[in-house]
Amino acid sequence: MKRSAGVIWVRESHLTQVFPKGYRTEDSRHRGEGAWSGVCSQGRSSSPPSSNAGGTHMSTIQDLVTFTVGDNLDKLITLDLRGQGMVKPIYEFARRNADMPLTMSAAQHLHKRLAEDRIVIVCTGFLGPHWEGLPKGHGADTFTFSGKLSPDRVRGETDGLVATAALARALDLGYRAKPVVVTEAEIIPIISAALQTAGFHVFAKIDDIVDLPHSVAVLDFPKDDSEAKGRARELVASLRPVAAVSIERPGRNDSGQYHMANGLSITPVVAKVDHLYTAAREAGALTIGIGDLGNEMGLGALQDACRQFTKYGATCRCACGAGIACTVASDVTVIGAISDNVAHGVIAALAYVRGKPDLIPDARLEERLLEAVASRGAEDGCAGLVMPWIDGIRTDYHKRLVEHMRDIVTYPQFFLELQRSSYEWVAEHSFQQA
Numbered sequence: 001m002k003r004s005a006g007v008i009w010v011r012e013s014h015l016t017q018v019f020p021k022g023y024r025t026e027d028s029r030h031r032g033e034g035a036w037s038g039v040c041s042q043g044r045s046s047s048p049p050s051s052n053a054g055g056t057h058m059s060t061i062q063d064l065v066t067f068t069v070g071d072n073l074d075k076l077i078t079l080d081l082r083g084q085g086m087v088k089p090i091y092e093f094a095r096r097n098a099d100m101p102l103t104m105s106a107a108q109h110l111h112k113r114l115a116e117d118r119i120v121i122v123c124t125g126f127l128g129p130h131w132e133g134l135p136k137g138h139g140a141d142t143f144t145f146s147g148k149l150s151p152d153r154v155r156g157e158t159d160g161l162v163a164t165a166a167l168a169r170a171l172d173l174g175y176r177a178k179p180v181v182v183t184e185a186e187i188i189p190i191i192s193a194a195l196q197t198a199g200f201h202v203f204a205k206i207d208d209i210v211d212l213p214h215s216v217a218v219l220d221f222p223k224d225d226s227e228a229k230g231r232a233r234e235l236v237a238s239l240r241p242v243a244a245v246s247i248e249r250p251g252r253n254d255s256g257q258y259h260m261a262n263g264l265s266i267t268p269v270v271a272k273v274d275h276l277y278t279a280a281r282e283a284g285a286l287t288i289g290i291g292d293l294g295n296e297m298g299l300g301a302l303q304d305a306c307r308q309f310t311k312y313g314a315t316c317r318c319a320c321g322a323g324i325a326c327t328v329a330s331d332v333t334v335i336g337a338i339s340d341n342v343a344h345g346v347i348a349a350l351a352y353v354r355g356k357p358d359l360i361p362d363a364r365l366e367e368r369l370l371e372a373v374a375s376r377g378a379e380d381g382c383a384g385l386v387m388p389w390i391d392g393i394r395t396d397y398h399k400r401l402v403e404h405m406r407d408i409v410t411y412p413q414f415f416l417e418l419q420r421s422s423y424e425w426v427a428e429h430s431f432q433q434a
Helices: 005-018 058-077 087-095 102-113 161-175 185-197 225-239 274-282 300-309 339-354 363-375 395-418 420-429
Strands: 119-124 127-129 154-156 178-183 201-203 215-220 243-247 286-291 332-335
Touching: 058 102, 058 339, 058 395, 058 420, 087 102, 087 300, 087 332, 102 243, 102 286, 102 332, 102 339, 119 161, 119 225, 119 274, 154 185, 161 178, 161 185, 161 243, 161 339, 161 363, 178 185, 185 201, 185 215, 185 363, 225 274, 243 274, 243 339, 274 286, 286 339, 300 332, 332 339, 339 395, 363 395, 395 420
Parallel strands: 119 178, 119 243, 178 215, 201 215, 243 286, 286 332
Antiparallel strands: 127 154
């Protein structure tokens, strides 16, 4: 979607006129300290203005716009392009216990934790058996999995990897935080290519990123359970992360097994990153779980919804029979139709909170990220093809999506200046935060 020069100009220069620098909401418990004040990239004020020129408390207008931006992003990430009917009930299950739209809630909590040189762990990567056979008709359900988990028959999927690079970019450019990506050894070449495309210097050791700007460490993690527990304790103690974000990671069920959406176990090839995630949470780090079904790490709060609304949620197809629902929970849970798109929604909300819309990838960068992961062998998880698609949805859609997200974040600033009285009326008479 093309954007007129006028809107770009508004996005870059009018934001400081709409809201003053350093503005904070009156209630910062569930809102980012710098929401709408992110235009001031250095520091934050602790004293909000008492009112605006129109006499309406600006915090009320801010709450209105913040809620609406988040709600629009949530609507975008929950578009059920497959028409399967699973997305809506699981999202509604998650939403009923949240005081804000899910994307905005995650962004606000994360914003409050971020600071220069602080570590954020990003857990990503979903390995599965390589597809076998040819389609007998139309649709991914006509394929069959080989079920053979030898290393040469395991592939990483595109979902989650593109958004991981995009999130790392937002953390770096928006906050100068230090991303540390944790995944399987098989996925390291793929995610490293995406991170380099996003502009990063990629290293295998954490010590290498301490003093280098725009750098990221990519670490593999043990697949042995006991070894993973020890490694988790070591990493949390040395990194002292302020947050851990999980994007499309397989999560263990009640029986300690890891599953694909089709109910088959992939436990032997999964790095047991759950131990790192839970150790970080126990040490006080904020945890954010991002997924699209309920079998992903960090979505433990949605396990009942996964069991109720998905085919294999309650009963899987492997020997454990305990279903695919993940039991590892997070402080904040965000769910939608495609995990990668969901994570982009969180990035867009973070860009809004920080006041830097350019933290959202543009269409060209999104395309380059997709091409980067596919060029290193990542496959579309639904089609089984090594193509720059995600979950069966082709490249052009994802390019349009990030541009829509930019519009959602920037247009309210433009219209607030044009139609302030309308915002004041709604804020005073009609708006109630759900």
